[in-house]
Amino acid sequence: MDSLLSVKNLTVAVGLKAVVNDVSFDVFGAQIMAVAGGSGSGKTTIGLSILRLLPPALRIGQGSIIFEGKNLLDLSAEDMRLCRGARIGMVFQEPLSAFDPLFTIGQQLEEVLAAHTQLTKQDRQRKVLEILSDVELPDPLRAYASYPHQLSGGMRQRAMMAQAMVCDPSLIIADEPTSSLDVTLQVKMMELFVHLKKKKNISFVLIAHDLGMISQVADEIIILREGKMVEGGKVDQVMGCPQNEYTKQLIEAFQ
Amino acid sequence: MKKRTYPNSRTRTGVDSFRSNRLAMLCLWGLVIFYGLAICADFISPYSYKDEDRNFSYCPPTTIEFGDHGKPVYPFVYGRTLTFDTMHRRVYVIDKTKKYLLRFLKNGRLFGVDVPGRLYLWGADARGRDLFSRIWYGARISLSIGLLGVAISFMLGLLIGGISGYFGGWVDGVLMRICEMFMMIPGFYLMLALRAAVPENFNSVQVYLSVVVILAFIGWASLARIIRGMTLSLRERDFVLAAKTMGVPDIVIIFKHILPQTISYSMATLMLTVSSYILAEAGLSVVGLGIQDPVPSWGNLLSEAMEIVPVIFAPWILLPGLFIFIAVMCFNVVGDALRDAFDPMFRNDAAG
Numbered sequence: 001m002d003s004l005l006s007v008k009n010l011t012v013a014v015g016l017k018a019v020v021n022d023v024s025f026d027v028f029g030a031q032i033m034a035v036a037g038g039s040g041s042g043k044t045t046i047g048l049s050i051l052r053l054l055p056p057a058l059r060i061g062q063g064s065i066i067f068e069g070k071n072l073l074d075l076s077a078e079d080m081r082l083c084r085g086a087r088i089g090m091v092f093q094e095p096l097s098a099f100d101p102l103f104t105i106g107q108q109l110e111e112v113l114a115a116h117t118q119l120t121k122q123d124r125q126r127k128v129l130e131i132l133s134d135v136e137l138p139d140p141l142r143a144y145a146s147y148p149h150q151l152s153g154g155m156r157q158r159a160m161m162a163q164a165m166v167c168d169p170s171l172i173i174a175d176e177p178t179s180s181l182d183v184t185l186q187v188k189m190m191e192l193f194v195h196l197k198k199k200k201n202i203s204f205v206l207i208a209h210d211l212g213m214i215s216q217v218a219d220e221i222i223i224l225r226e227g228k229m230v231e232g233g234k235v236d237q238v239m240g241c242p243q244n245e246y247t248k249q250l251i252e253a254f255q
Numbered sequence: 256m257k258k259r260t261y262p263n264s265r266t267r268t269g270v271d272s273f274r275s276n277r278l279a280m281l282c283l284w285g286l287v288i289f290y291g292l293a294i295c296a297d298f299i300s301p302y303s304y305k306d307e308d309r310n311f312s313y314c315p316p317t318t319i320e321f322g323d324h325g326k327p328v329y330p331f332v333y334g335r336t337l338t339f340d341t342m343h344r345r346v347y348v349i350d351k352t353k354k355y356l357l358r359f360l361k362n363g364r365l366f367g368v369d370v371p372g373r374l375y376l377w378g379a380d381a382r383g384r385d386l387f388s389r390i391w392y393g394a395r396i397s398l399s400i401g402l403l404g405v406a407i408s409f410m411l412g413l414l415i416g417g418i419s420g421y422f423g424g425w426v427d428g429v430l431m432r433i434c435e436m437f438m439m440i441p442g443f444y445l446m447l448a449l450r451a452a453v454p455e456n457f458n459s460v461q462v463y464l465s466v467v468v469i470l471a472f473i474g475w476a477s478l479a480r481i482i483r484g485m486t487l488s489l490r491e492r493d494f495v496l497a498a499k500t501m502g503v504p505d506i507v508i509i510f511k512h513i514l515p516q517t518i519s520y521s522m523a524t525l526m527l528t529v530s531s532y533i534l535a536e537a538g539l540s541v542v543g544l545g546i547q548d549p550v551p552s553w554g555n556l557l558s559e560a561m562e563i564v565p566v567i568f569a570p571w572i573l574l575p576g577l578f579i580f581i582a583v584m585c586f587n588v589v590g591d592a593l594r595d596a597f598d599p600m601f602r603n604d605a606a607g
Contacts, residue, residue, distance in 0.1 A: 051500055056423075085502030097493035100512050111511070112501045163501065 002069075003028050004203050005050070005171055010063035012045050012054065012227075019058065020045050021227040025220075027171065030197050032204045034214040034235070036250070037224035043207045046224075047173045050205070051088060052080050068170065086116040089164030093176040095156035099148035105132075105159045106144035109166050116167050128166060134200075135162045136192060154185040161192065165202065173205045178213060190217045212254040215239050223247050272596040279592030282585035289582060293394035300388030301367040301374050305549040308373055310337060311383035313569040314347055317375045319357060330357040332368050344568065378571035380559055384549075390575055393551035396463065398582065400552070401532035404470035405525055411471065412478030413521070417509040419479065420486025431483065437476035445473055446535065450544045459550045466545055470532045478524065482517055489513045519597035526590025530583040537579055553579050 003026035012020040020042040027033045035043050048054050050065055052072060065072045068087065075083065084090075092098040099108055109128040113119055119127065125144075132140035135158040143151060143159055151159060157177060164172050174193075178186040194217050196202050208214045215221070215235055222232035223246065231244045242248045273279060292299060317332050334353030340346050355372025359365065368374045376387040419430040437445070449469040457465065489495065490513065498508045514521075533553075539545035540554025541561065548555060556575035560566050566573060 053496065053499055081502045081504065083502070084500055090497070090500035092493060092497060094493065098497040100494040100498070102515050103511075111498075111503060111507070115501065115503045115507065163497075 003066075004031075004068065005205070006064075006066040007046070007050070008064045008066070010046065010049060010065065011061040012042070012049055012058055013061045014057050014059075018061070019227050020049070022063075023222075023224070023227075023229045024063075025222050025229075025232060027203050027205060027220075029170070030201045030203055031220065032193060032197060032206055032218045034206045034208060034218035034221040035224065036208055036211055036214060036221060038209060038250075040226070041224040042227040043209075043224060044175055047090070047175050047205065047207050050173060051084055051090060053084075082116065085112050085169070086167045087169050087171065089167070089169040089172040091157075091160050091164045091172060091174040091177045093179050095153070095160040095180070096148060098160060099156070101148055104145055104147055105151070109159075109163050112163060112166050128162075131162045131166045132159070134165075134196075135159070136195075137162070154181055154188070157181060157185075157189060158192070161196075165196070165200065168200070169202065171203050171205065173207070175207045176209070177206070178208070178210070186213055190214075193217055210254070211239075211250055223250065269597040273592055276592045276596070279589055282588040282592075285581065285585045286589065289394060289578075289585075290398060292391055293398050296388075296391040296395055298363070299365050300385070300391050301364055301376075302385045302388045304384070304389050304392035304551050306384060306388070308379075308383040311335070311347075311373050311375070311379050312381055313345060313565065313572075314373070314375050314379040314383060315569070316378045316571060317373070319374075320354075331355060332357070332372055332374060334372055377574055378569060380556075380569075380572060381565065386556075386571060386574060389551040389556060390553070390578060393553045393556050393575065394578070396546055396550070396552040397533055397536060397554065397579070400463065400467055400470065400536045401529040401586075403467045404474070404532045404536075405529045407467065407471035408474035408478065408528070409521070409525060411475035413482055413514050413517075415475070416479035416482025417486050417514050420483040421490050421505065421509050421513060423487075427483070431480065434476040434479050437472070438480075442473050442535070443538065446470075446539060447544065450539065459547060462545075462547055463550075466536060466539060469539075470535055473535070474528055474532070478521075478528075481520070481524075482514070485517045485520070486513050489516050519594055522597060523590045523594030526586050526593060530586035530590075533579060533583055533586070553582075 005027040007026075008024050010020055010023045011018055023042075023046060025033065035046060037043050045054065045058065049060055050067070050072065054060070060073060063073075067083070072080065072083065099105065103111075106125070106128055109131065110124045113124045113127060117124075129140050129144060132143050137143045137155060137158050143155060148156060148159075157180070161177075178189050181189060190213060193204055193206070197204065206214055206218060218235045220233065221235045221238050223230050223238070223244065225246050231238055231242065231247045238247065239251060242251055314335065319330050319332055321327060321330050331354045334350040334355065335347040336350050338346050338348055353372070355368040357374075358367050358369060361367055366374075373379075373383075373385075375385055377390070378386050380386055380389070415430055415434070419427045440448075446469055449472060450465075453462070453465045486509075495508060495512055498512055536545055536552060537554030537557060540552050541558040543555075543558065545554050546552040553575040557573070557579070560572045560576070
């Protein structure tokens with residue numbers, strides 16, 4: 001079976017220092033891949049490498065990122081832009097700062113559709129309302145017309161999720177999507193991931209440091225330490241009988 | 256879809272805060288009236304701007320009489336005859352034998368008097384042209400030239416500043432060096448140099464447009480630099496990165512997510528710049544390089560008051576200066592109030 005996303009020997013460096021060192025993993029259709037590790041282990045850098053939105057100081061030294069059969073590192077800037085949002089969505093840790101405070105949630109979701117589709121204003125609006133109810137927002141109409149600061153944290157995170165999937169991407173990269181939420185909301189958010197994976201056939205790259213939470217939902221997991229991949233495989237396997245000392249420490253820390 | 260309004264949207268609070276500023280509202284209304292009268296210049300002024308009568312050179316303001324020997328009558332003006340006193344100065348003697356009735360809505364104008372009488376509400380200039388009429392025709396040019404100039408230099412400034420700050424790197428380097436070249440030259444000399452580059456045989460419309468372009472050329476650079484600085488910090492914000500991850504095109508990000516964040520600064524600057532452009536046009540016209548006679552602008556109307564002798568005998572020719580002063584002040588007050596109203600850091604919450 002062909003993988004949806006295949007990261008091979010990815011190395012990202014700032015100057016001569018590698019922040020991501022020779023990392024490889026595959027994500028298949030409708031699968032949740034967890035990328036775990038402590039702060040500074042290069043998790044977020046991997047996420048941004050896939051979208052080719054690394055800060056200018058960071059350079060991809062070597063490796064390839066094959067997504068839907070194309071090497072993303074070889075795409076032109078314009079093709080890459082068309083891929084972002086349309087084929088790969090991204091969810092951030094802090095949804096309050098990830099939304100522009102000057103526009104309503106509805107306007108910002110429609111903007112993504114306008115950037116990728118030829119839909120008319122009415123069709124865009126309909127699609128956005130549909131997506132807002134897909135992410136199980138209690139009152140999609142109200143969310144649509146609200147400014148980001150008028151929603152609660154959990155609702156904002158759901159709206160962010162809706163923005164990432166409004167163009168029906170096949171992959172969503174979620175960078176610590178639950179860190180800003182309280183525990184009950186974290187559980188609900190995780191349930192939403194699983195639900196969307198099944199219903200919409202979306203794969204996720206779930207970046208997190210919280211092993212306890214992601215081990216509940218992820219299919220596969222890789223553990224990073226200082227840019228190097230220390231362990232990877234099926235979640236049950238890695239969590240059940242970790243081979244690496246660092247993995248063991250991480251698991252113990254969350255038990 | 257049902258429209259919902261939220262009481263604390265940014266525009267709403269900004270507008271409310273602006274409206275509670277009495278002085279600013281007064282100045283805003285002042286500007287609205289000025290622009291309204293300028294647009295209606297053809298209607299409200301009794302004469303065309305080039306309607307001259309050499310027999311009434313520097314004729315003082317006419318008074319409209321509402322009574323004859325204490326009895327109220329239909330308003331009229333007395334005729335005047337020109338004589339010279341012992342010092343060979345012009346003296347206009349009121350000729351009570353001639354009465355010219357005030358006429359309303361005649362020849363498509365709001366008011367006027369029967370010919371051969373002349374109505375000079377605010378006096379006449381050297382060629383016997385009505386200053387009242389010429390001020391409102393001049394307002395058309397003076398008030399629009401600032402707006403047009405500002406519109407152009409703001410489009411340039413926002414676009415170049417936004418692109419420069421957003422993309423950075425060599426784009427930024429090249430654009431900012433160009434800006435600095437414009438900023439190195441003192442404004443008035445740059446204006447004179449650019450004006451010298453304009454062919455002499457231009458008609459009045461072409462002169463008008465060239466003055467607009469000259470004004471726009473002077474102002475954009477400093478604005479572009481400031482917008483670039485603001486963009487440099489704004490582009491690091493999460494929502495800009497989020498928009499990028501959603502594949503929103505760069506130009507849309509600049510126009511929708513970066514430039515609107517600079518609005519409180521830009522709006523205040525816009526208003527303050529309009530006033531400086533009105534002054535710059537006046538400056539050009541006073542030295543004879545702006546709008547050319549017979550077309551009036553407040554600047555070239557005022558240029559007639561450059562010599563002391565006419566000012567002593569016909570002080571009303573200073574009147575256009577008063578209008579420049581009022582317009583510039585109104586723009587400044589409104590600009591300051593807009594900044595206060597729309598910049599959350601500046602908000603004065605004393606009112607509640």
